[in-house]
Structure formats: structure tokens, C-alpha cells
Amino acid sequence: MELSGITVTFGGITALSEVDLAVVPGTVHGVIGPNGAGKTTLFNVACGFVVPDAGTISRAGDRLERLHPHDLAGLGMARTLQGLGLFDRVTVLENVVVGADRHARTGFLGSLLGLPGAAREERALRERAMEVLDRLGIGAYAARYPGSLPYPVRKRVALARALAAEPDLLLLDEPASGLGAADMDELGDLVRGLAAERAISVMLVEHHMDLVMRVCDEITVLDFGRRIAHGPPDLVRNDPAVLAAYLGEEVD
Structure with missing residues (x-):
């Protein structure tokens, strides 16, 4: 840039x-x-x-x-925020999947209808998100909610979400x-x-x-x-x- x-x-x-x-x-x-x-x-x-x-x-x-x-x-491009900007009502893994969503192809309607391609894509995005969490050393927190985690871990979750967009x-x-x-x-x-x-x-x-x-x-x-x-x-x-x-x- x-x-x-x-x-x-x-x-x-x-x-x-x-x-x-x-x-x-x-x-x-x-x-x-x-x-x-x-x-x-x-x-x-x-x-x-x-x-x-x-x-x-x-x-x-x-x-x-x-x-x-x-x-x-x-x-x-991807960015992080000073205030983290995590979604407290979904898990760490689901927060990071949001970052990986730029790679989705089936779209909202396909996911809503539960089409086979959408299901495969959802699994792939979750795998991609999990790989990023493991890379940052926080894979063990994937099923936890951000609000229950120490602040340094939440900072890594925010970074993982940005990196999931590749x-x-x-x-x-x-x-x-x-x-x-x-x-x-x-x-x-x-x-x-x-x-x-x-x-x-x-x-x-x-x-x-x-x-x-x-x-x-x-x-x-x-x-x-x-x-x-x-x-x-x-x-x-x-x-x-x-x-x-x-x-x-x-x-x-």
C-alpha cells in the first residue's frame, strides 16, 4: 500500500x-x-x-x-481493532471463522438451505480457523467464549480472526x-x-x-x-x- x-x-x-x-x-x-x-x-x-x-x-x-x-x-487486507471487537456470544472458533468467511463461495442462501456444498465449505472454513488458532498457540480455547479468557488470549483471538482471511x-x-x-x-x-x-x-x-x-x-x-x-x-x-x-x- x-x-x-x-x-x-x-x-x-x-x-x-x-x-x-x-x-x-x-x-x-x-x-x-x-x-x-x-x-x-x-x-x-x-x-x-x-x-x-x-x-x-x-x-x-x-x-x-x-x-x-x-x-x-x-x-x-485485514485489520485489528484497539478494542478487540470480538463477538462475546459465540465461541473463539466461531469468531475466527468470521475472518475466514471471505473465502466462502456458496453465500448466505446456500448456507440457509443447507446445501451439500455449503456444508463442505463450512467444514473447510472451520478447519482453516482452527489451523490459525493452533498457529497462535490458542487452539485449546476454541470452544470457549471470549469474555471468559484472559486479555492477552483475547488479543490473540482478534489477531487470529484477521489472519484467517489470509x-x-x-x-x-x-x-x-x-x-x-x-x-x-x-x-x-x-x-x-x-x-x-x-x-x-x-x-x-x-x-x-x-x-x-x-x-x-x-x-x-x-x-x-x-x-x-x-x-x-x-x-x-x-x-x-x-x-x-x-x-x-x-x-x-
Whole structure:
């Protein structure tokens, strides 16, 4: 995905000003910045929740004239939410099957009528969902309800649901929020493994700098809606503009 010249205003407030960002296939691209920098707005532009006032969005080289949230799965994209967004009244497995549903072919009517093809497809989707749960180490919770599980497990369920769609671009919105150090380390290993093993791209918006610096190949830094730095972690970590944005400057 490539975002070029993205500008977003809310009333008289400029949330983003001519921001560029390109997520390269098979890499993890982090977006960081102080509170109010525009990270969430940029993420929502990439997901179709916010329409930019100016700029372009391209996917696999094709310009998208208007991106809608319901277009994501068809474009090979999946996202997680800060608030998990799990369905508490169905099991973990059924939550993940929802993510795999983009691969369904028989449709609602076929499922409603109980056609043989629909039954086979339902079994295949459940198998696909179970494979993802096992991959994330939470297969034992398949029959449980999300509300009965520890928060770190629920975070993995949300990630499993996104992965069940088999995206080639995964958008992660603060995946480490609410996690302890050990769970955060496991998350970092998982994200790196996804990019390395499956050759998918990851766009990561995150507050935890240690996680971002460890897992990302490229980092874009925003401050007051503008891109102030971009590059690999070592370059960004020592950029004077980044240090000033996070730490402030000395005054007399």
C-alpha cells in the first residue's frame, strides 16, 4: 500500500498534512509519534474509515479512488481493532471463522438451505480457523467464549480472526496495548514471523517504542500531523527531530 500526500482536516484542525507512507511487501512498517500526532487518523485513512481531503491511496500499484472498510478483505487486507471487537456470544472458533468467511463461495442462501456444498465449505472454513488458532498457540480455547479468557488470549483471538482471511497486508492498531512484558515479547516474535514466513506486509501503529524498534523494518514518525522522519529503526532512533518530538528541547 502507498499513501501519498495525505491531508485530513477536521473543522479547522489539520490532522494530517501531506503525509507519505509506503508499506513494502514482506516488511513490517511502524507508525509512531506523540499523542495527537495523527497516527490513528493515518491508520483510519488506510482502512477506509476516514476519507482524506487530499492525496492518493494505491494498492499493489492500482490507485483506489474510494476505499471503504468493507473493501478491505477483497483487496487482501485485514485489520485489528484497539478494542478487540470480538463477538462475546459465540465461541473463539466461531469468531475466527468470521475472518475466514471471505473465502466462502456458496453465500448466505446456500448456507440457509443447507446445501451439500455449503456444508463442505463450512467444514473447510472451520478447519482453516482452527489451523490459525493452533498457529497462535490458542487452539485449546476454541470452544470457549471470549469474555471468559484472559486479555492477552483475547488479543490473540482478534489477531487470529484477521489472519484467517489470509491477507497479504495486515494492519495492526496498537496490538500491544494492555499486554505485559512477556506477552509483548511473544507478540513481537509473532509479528516478525508473519512477515518473514508468509511474506505478508504489516502496518503497525503502536505506542510501545521498544516493540516498534525491535520488529519494524521501516518506521514513519508523525508529529502534529506531519511526517518528521522515516527510515530504519537505528536511523529514526537517533534523529534529532524525533528526539525533540518525544523528549522536548532545553529552554533557558
